[in-house]
Amino acid sequence: MQNMNQPSDSVASTILDVFYESETQERKSKEKQASKRRLQARRAIEDYLENKRLREATEDYYFSK
16 A cells, blocks of 8 residues: 555655745745836936936026026
8 A cells, every 4th residue: 555655645745846846936036026126116216316416406506606
């Protein structure tokens, strides 16, 4: 009876390994996408703040003349 369960255990183990690998890849993909979104948001904020600083600096320049 043990010999009959051996292939079944092997198949179950293989299926679990494939499922785990799939989940791991999906998690890594989601983390990478989230990282890209955070980077884009950070760059957009930095661009906005830089433009704001430049506008304020040029307004001060024009008013000081």
